[in-house]
Amino acid sequence: MSGLVVNDLHVFHGAIRAVDGLSFSVETGQLAAIIGANGAGKTTLLRALTGLKSVQSGSATWNGESMLRQKPENLVRQGIVHVSDGKSVIPELSVKENLALGGLWRRDKKDVAIVTKEVLDLFPRLGERMSQSADTLSGGERQMLAIGRSLISRPSLLLLDEPSLGLAPLVIEQIFQAIKSLQARLNLTVVLVEQNAMGALRIADIGVIVNLGRLVTVGPSQELINNPALRAAYLGY
Amino acid sequence: MSRIINTLLIGISGGSIYSLMSLALVLVWRSTRVVNFAQAGQAILSTYIGYVVVTHTDNYWLAFPVALLSGALIGALVDIFLIRILARRANSGPVAAIAPVIATLGLLGLIRAIVGMIWGGDLRRFKLPVTNHGFTFGHTTIPFAPINLLIVVTTVIVMLIFSVIFQRTNLGLALRASAFSPEIARLAGVRVDLTRTIGWAFAGAAGAIAGVLVTPTNYLSPNSLDLLLVSGFVAAVIGGLESLIGAALGGLVLGISLAFVLEYISSSLAFPVAFVVLMAVLLIKPAGLFGGKRVRSA
Numbered sequence A: 001m002s003g004l005v006v007n008d009l010h011v012f013h014g015a016i017r018a019v020d021g022l023s024f025s026v027e028t029g030q031l032a033a034i035i036g037a038n039g040a041g042k043t044t045l046l047r048a049l050t051g052l053k054s055v056q057s058g059s060a061t062w063n064g065e066s067m068l069r070q071k072p073e074n075l076v077r078q079g080i081v082h083v084s085d086g087k088s089v090i091p092e093l094s095v096k097e098n099l100a101l102g103g104l105w106r107r108d109k110k111d112v113a114i115v116t117k118e119v120l121d122l123f124p125r126l127g128e129r130m131s132q133s134a135d136t137l138s139g140g141e142r143q144m145l146a147i148g149r150s151l152i153s154r155p156s157l158l159l160l161d162e163p164s165l166g167l168a169p170l171v172i173e174q175i176f177q178a179i180k181s182l183q184a185r186l187n188l189t190v191v192l193v194e195q196n197a198m199g200a201l202r203i204a205d206i207g208v209i210v211n212l213g214r215l216v217t218v219g220p221s222q223e224l225i226n227n228p229a230l231r232a233a234y235l236g237y
Numbered sequence B: 001m002s003r004i005i006n007t008l009l010i011g012i013s014g015g016s017i018y019s020l021m022s023l024a025l026v027l028v029w030r031s032t033r034v035v036n037f038a039q040a041g042q043a044i045l046s047t048y049i050g051y052v053v054v055t056h057t058d059n060y061w062l063a064f065p066v067a068l069l070s071g072a073l074i075g076a077l078v079d080i081f082l083i084r085i086l087a088r089r090a091n092s093g094p095v096a097a098i099a100p101v102i103a104t105l106g107l108l109g110l111i112r113a114i115v116g117m118i119w120g121g122d123l124r125r126f127k128l129p130v131t132n133h134g135f136t137f138g139h140t141t142i143p144f145a146p147i148n149l150l151i152v153v154t155t156v157i158v159m160l161i162f163s164v165i166f167q168r169t170n171l172g173l174a175l176r177a178s179a180f181s182p183e184i185a186r187l188a189g190v191r192v193d194l195t196r197t198i199g200w201a202f203a204g205a206a207g208a209i210a211g212v213l214v215t216p217t218n219y220l221s222p223n224s225l226d227l228l229l230v231s232g233f234v235a236a237v238i239g240g241l242e243s244l245i246g247a248a249l250g251g252l253v254l255g256i257s258l259a260f261v262l263e264y265i266s267s268s269l270a271f272p273v274a275f276v277v278l279m280a281v282l283l284i285k286p287a288g289l290f291g292g293k294r295v296r297s298a
């Protein structure tokens, strides 16, 4: 089975069942929005999928191969790249160094140079700030840097944890558009965790709604947007 | 006037040794959050290994790289066989804070005991690479000797090499990223465990260099580097604990202050003065004289 398949995944934080038997799948090239309130278990799900948190039971495969019980740095080498929540950049390093980090492990330095240029074309503001330290960047710029760095690892599966967090509406729109265009251009499979449900569902192919660690529903994002019951309960408008 | 300059020169030479030890401690602290009390033990063992080479070959410049490489290897082994296991097993609650302290203190004792068993407790002379008779200008001989010059020059070279590695190479970028933010480094594909071990190896090498540089100026015994551990800590704290430049400058500040107190006040005050300098820094500027974000990134 190609794509991402999560089956009956259980992840605990001590006694808390943060992810409690979650199953869903995302086909290659699709953009899936994972929607849910605070504490729904979205971050825990991503951390479990990318080796940052150990899993109790269940399975998760990417193109048929298990993702679980592997180190994040090895998953990166298989094209599975996680941009964690809270602007995943290292403030003490310069913009240039943050970007370079994503390609350190790669042998093909020519391609690293090519993809770095693509990233700078996509986010020209990073190019103007290459030697600045990352903690001088605005929130939106940091998010661009975090996404930019992930692209330099040439991901095939990109997992983004709340890229819109703390950003102004205009900047959110910019980030979402960038994600959408990347998905199309690079045939990326994207798992986009968001509290900004409407924004995320608008660019997503499918939506996965979770609550208290369990699946509420999964379906084409248009259907979710048009479902009045879901709108009232989970989409918040 | 010349007394001041002489004191300054001696302070810089002494401070260089503190800088190296401080560098070793900071490298470990910022990458693993471990205060490595065993550093003095690792350094003394490396120095004894250098001592064996120098007594058999009569060649200091063969002993130097052997000690350096032994120090690196010992550092790497300590990380792999002790610190990694602690990080995996004792990683939460009060135990997580105290376990590395006990473990590295215990290792210090263990290494000292092993060194004592192999070489005995008596004081030994370590061959000087160059003379310790002060430079002579006309009819005056100053306290600063070729050995002091060698110490300063070697330290400067070591610091330059470290700064090139850390600032200009991919390995350096990986080392800094792993130290500042291991999780993000991991998510970017950096092999953080391996990188940390390399950091421990660098620290072990720096400590070993301090050992083989300072030992010819006095003597060698299983605990002859213990005081250097304290000075190294004081220098590291003065430097803000996080930065390599801070470690180097902290060593110089301590070395120069000590030299002036010894010269102008009393030679029995070395230890109390180090302590007073430490307390003063902690009270006035707890982040270290050279602390803060900007230095941290260096």
Ligand SMILES: Nc1ncnc2c1ncn2[C@@H]1O[C@H](COP(=O)(O)OP(=O)(O)OP(=O)(O)O)[C@@H](O)[C@H]1O
Pocket: A013, A014, A016, A018, A036, A037, A038, A039, A040, A041, A042, A043, A044, A045, A195
């Ligand atoms: N490190 C932790 N230790 C203990 N409990 C945790 C930890 N991290 C998360 N939890 C708990 O697990 C549950 C799921 O948290 P998680 O962070 O995955 O939610 P989330 O959907 O990402 O929320 P948010 O939208 O606020 O980011 C919550 O009940 C939370 O309190």
Ligand SMILES: [Mg+2]
Pocket: A042, A043, A044, A085
């Ligand atoms: Mg979250």
